[in-house]
Amino acid sequence: xxxxxxxxxxxxxxxxxxxxxxxNLIVSERLHNGYRDYDDYVVDRVRQIRGLLDVGLPTRIIGxxxxxxxxxxxxxxxxxxxxxxxxxxxxxxxxxxxxxxxTKNHTAIGDYLRAAGFDAEAS
DNA sequence: GTTCTCACA
DNA sequence: TGTGAGGA
Numbered sequence: 001x002x003x004x005x006x007x008x009x010x011x012x013x014x015x016x017x018x019x020x021x022x023x024n025l026i027v028s029e030r031l032h033n034g035y036r037d038y039d040d041y042v043v044d045r046v047r048q049i050r051g052l053l054d055v056g057l058p059t060r061i062i063g064x065x066x067x068x069x070x071x072x073x074x075x076x077x078x079x080x081x082x083x084x085x086x087x088x089x090x091x092x093x094x095x096x097x098x099x100x101x102x103t104k105n106h107t108a109i110g111d112y113l114r115a116a117g118f119d120a121e122a123s
Numbered sequence: 124g125t126t127c128t129c130a131c132a
Numbered sequence: 133t134g135t136g137a138g139g140a
Contacts, residue, residue: 003125003126015135033126033127033140034126034140035127036127
C-alpha cells in the first residue's frame with residue numbers, strides 16, 4: 001500500500017510516517033515512480049510505535065528496542081547505554097501505573113454494570 | 124489527485 | 133512537527 005493508505009489505516013499523519021522511516025523505525029519499498037510501498041505488517045508496526053510513543057519513549061530509543069520485539073525474538077543488545085536503561089525503567093513503571101489504574105476502573109465499571117443489572121460482560 | 128524531497132526561522 | 137515550494 002502507499003503512504004496515504006497506511007496513514008488512514010494507522011491514523012498517523014503522512015508526515016510522521018516519513019519521519020519514522022528516516023529514524024529507521026519502519027521500512028518501505030519503492031514503486032517505479034518513487035512512491036513508497038508498504039507491506040501489510042507495517043500497519044501493526046506503526047501501531048506499536050505509536051503505542052510506545054504515547055507512553056513517552058523517544059523515537060531514538062524505539063529504534064533500538066523495536067528490533068528486539070521483532071518476530072524471531074532476537075535478544076540482541078548491541079550497545080545498551082545507561083540513559084536508555086533509565087528511560088526504559090521509567091516507561092515501564094509508568095505503564096505499570098497505567099495498567100493498575102485501568103484495572104481499577106475496569107473492575108469498578110464492571111461492578112456498576114452488575115449492580116445495575118446490565119451485566120453480561122465477562123470480568 | 125497523490126506523493127516526493129528539501130528547507131524554513 | 134507544520135507548512136510551503138517545485139516536480140513528476
